[in-house]
Amino acid sequence: MSRGDFSSEDVNRSNRVVSHSSLPSELYDQPLSFAYGKPSARAQIRTHDADFQVVEDLGYEPSGEGEHYFLWVEKEGLNTEFVAEDIARRANVQRKSVSYAGMKDRHAITRQWFSVHLPGKTELTEALFEDASYQVLSRSRHLKKLHTGSLHGNHFKLVLREFQGDRGEFEQRLEQVRNDGFPNYFGEQRFGFNGGNLELAQAMLLGEKRVRNRHKRGLYLSAMRSWLFNWVLHARVNDQCWNKPVLGDLLSLDGSGSNFPYLSPQESDDVEGRVQQGVIHPTGPLWGEPSYHPLFKAGRLEADCLKPFESLMLALESFGLSVSRRSLRAIPRDMAWRWLDDDVVELSFYLPKGSYATSLMRELF
Incomplete structure (x- = not known):
């Protein structure tokens, strides 16, 4: 998300499909639907980096012992990968020895953990980072490295x-x-600049481009799987059932990766009540080799909206990816706001891992 005037049109433009012969032409410029109608308000966001603050929540603290060195880092105006590369250089280790749980915004003030594989008695002293363009706020050892996605969520203040x-x-x-x-919805960051990762993903999946770099290949596959998920969610929003259970749905327990099917109409009162309470959520696909599908009405809805993309879905399966499910709905925690001036509002909230602040913001502006 770039600095400056923030409106729904800006986010939708980033979430549109790039033109390619494998996709029906009417989908090229199709914006994603809004849950509460298109918002009319506008505002400036990221006038300053300090206007967008993110604090990572791993859900645990480093144990204080082990061969992995954890660094609690505050950065401003820097991307996460740059910091990881700089830490590797200062620690005199290979880049693959440094890891983090998730990418954080560049044009923001963010705090997150990095781990460095440092077996033995080697220490990363404060002096190593005295001239760094970021701050190391604390250091501690831990038994295990940080893996991508191994966090609970993020606190935001905008x-x-x-x-x-x-x-x-x-x-x-x-x-x-x-x-x-x-x-x-997956945010526009997932699809690269102007959706470029989608274009490259299509070319790779249809055999028109060979991608040898494993990291880039993963980015492109993720972009396509994310777009297919967004398209299913878009259809559910249009049908006003993105936040309601549909018979045959695969439902997820809030805060858990486990899914279970909604198969019997006799369960409807219980299931609908739990969905309304935010205890469980309907899900959509992250496509790969199918091991399970939604059934009945939910299965038909999902199959119908994905039918135009069968060639891309088959190609995703050929890469050996396994299908998984993602919640169609995100519910912010601890959401609060206050007016700092007549035309300035401060907004704070907590989102679970994998959910995008830009997807919340598009419902407001």
Whole structure:
């Protein structure tokens, strides 16, 4: 997400499909649907890096012993990969010895953990980072390395400036998002600059481009799987069932990776109540070799909206990826806001891992 004026059109433009012969032409410029209607408010975001703050939550603290050195880092105006490479250089280790749980925004002030594989008695002293362009706030050892995705979530604090719109309507939307959540779309970051990773993913999957770099290959596969998920979620939003169970759905327990099927109409009262309470959520596919599918009405809905992309789905399966499920809905925790001035509002919230602040924000601006 770039600095400057923030509106729904900006986010939608990034989430559109790039043109390719494998996709129906009517989908090229199809924006993703809104849960609560297209918002009318506008605001400036990231006027300063300090207007967008992120604090990572691993869900645990380093144990204090082990062969992996954990660094709690605050960065501003830097991407996560740059910091990882710089840590590897200063620690005199290979880049693969440094890991992190998730990428964080560049144009922001962010705090996150990095781990460095340092067996033996080697220490990373404070002096090693005295002239670094980021701050190492604390250091500790741990028994295991950080793996991608091994976090609980992130705390966000945003300052939105030059607000234009009806404050009453805006606060009503804030209440809706706080109470009922928002569509758990993958954000535009997932698809590369101007959706370029999607174009490269299609070329790779259809045999038009060979990608030898393993990291890039993974990025492209993730981009395509994410777009297919977004398209299913888009269809569910249109049908007003993104936050409601449909018979045959695979449902996920909040905060857990486990899924279970909703197979019997006799369960409807119990299932609908638990979904309304935010205990369980409907899911959509991250495509790969199918081991299970939604059934009945949910299965038909999913199959119908994915039918135009069968060639891409088969290609994803050929890469040996296993299908998994992702919640269609995200519910922010501890969401609060306050007006710092007549046209300046501060917004804070906590999102589970894998959910995007940009996807929450698109429901507001």
